[in-house]
Amino acid sequence: MNGPGRAHALHPGSATVRAAGSHALLVELESGEHAEAFHAEVLRRRDAGELPGVREIVPGARTVLLDGLDDPAALAGELPSWEVPRLEAGSGPLVEVPVRYDGADLAEVAALWGVAEEEVGRVHSGVEHHVAFCGFAPGFAYLTGLRAQYHMPRRSTPRTAVPAGSVALAGPYTGVYPRSSPGGWQLIGTTRSTLWDPDREPAALLSPGTRVRFVMEDG
The missing domain is CATH 2.40.100.10 (Cyclophilin-like)
Incomplete structure (x- = not known):
């Protein structure tokens, strides 16, 4: 990830988005650190009401599964433009x-x-x-x-x-x-x-x- 306070764009090649059934996406990230930061950003957007219909968010070693999406194709098209902040120490319980x-x-x-x-x-x-x-x-x-x-x-x-x-x-x-x-x-x-x-x-x-x-x- 980039330095403190910087954001990391999900540019082509840094993330691969695959359909997982009719209402889910599997996002494959380039590193475990990137996956952790992406997971945190997904949680932030869900809590802000930006991901309606998401029922389940499941992180993996280098993946994040988003399930229960109303329009997975639309979200798949948006993901490359996301800015993912660096995961800061001290966040989380x-x-x-x-x-x-x-x-x-x-x-x-x-x-x-x-x-x-x-x-x-x-x-x-x-x-x-x-x-x-x-x-x-x-x-x-x-x-x-x-x-x-x-x-x-x-x-x-x-x-x-x-x-x-x-x-x-x-x-x-x-x-x-x-x-x-x-x-x-x-x-x-x-x-x-x-x-x-x-x-x-x-x-x-x-x-x-x-x-x-x-x-x-x-x-």
Whole structure:
């Protein structure tokens, strides 16, 4: 994205708009950062009443799905002229997630980062994370925020069962497993927070656009 306060035009080539059924559009963006900014702009326009009929807005890694459109063809024609402001830090609700940095892959992550094991938690909790999109399982959020030097490869051999509450890294993302499931992410810690509760409103603790602070707890 451009510098602070600048806007990014959806010029031809920066976004591909595809029909998704008779009342939806799938917008493919050139980067995850661009997709997050575009998602925020869609929400702003919807809240301002500029997108009548939109029933659902679903962000992905580099896509945003707009469903329930009255005239998807007309919107598809307008999108190239949109100016999408840079996503500013500090926007969106803030959720704090307590973490014990005691994960099974802590030593491997520390080695790949070139830091001591106790530094992994300080690095990870020292930045504000942002929910880019959700998927994989109910309540599972993909969080961005770590600098590129801290991006992590997935495990070469996935685990058959990752405990619920595990805080993990893969690629540019942090994720917290809402329930026990197979997984190939690098485990760095555990949280006592409940990520998904169907009896809670909303059921998901983390939703797209939420800011997240991981708070270190004693092991």
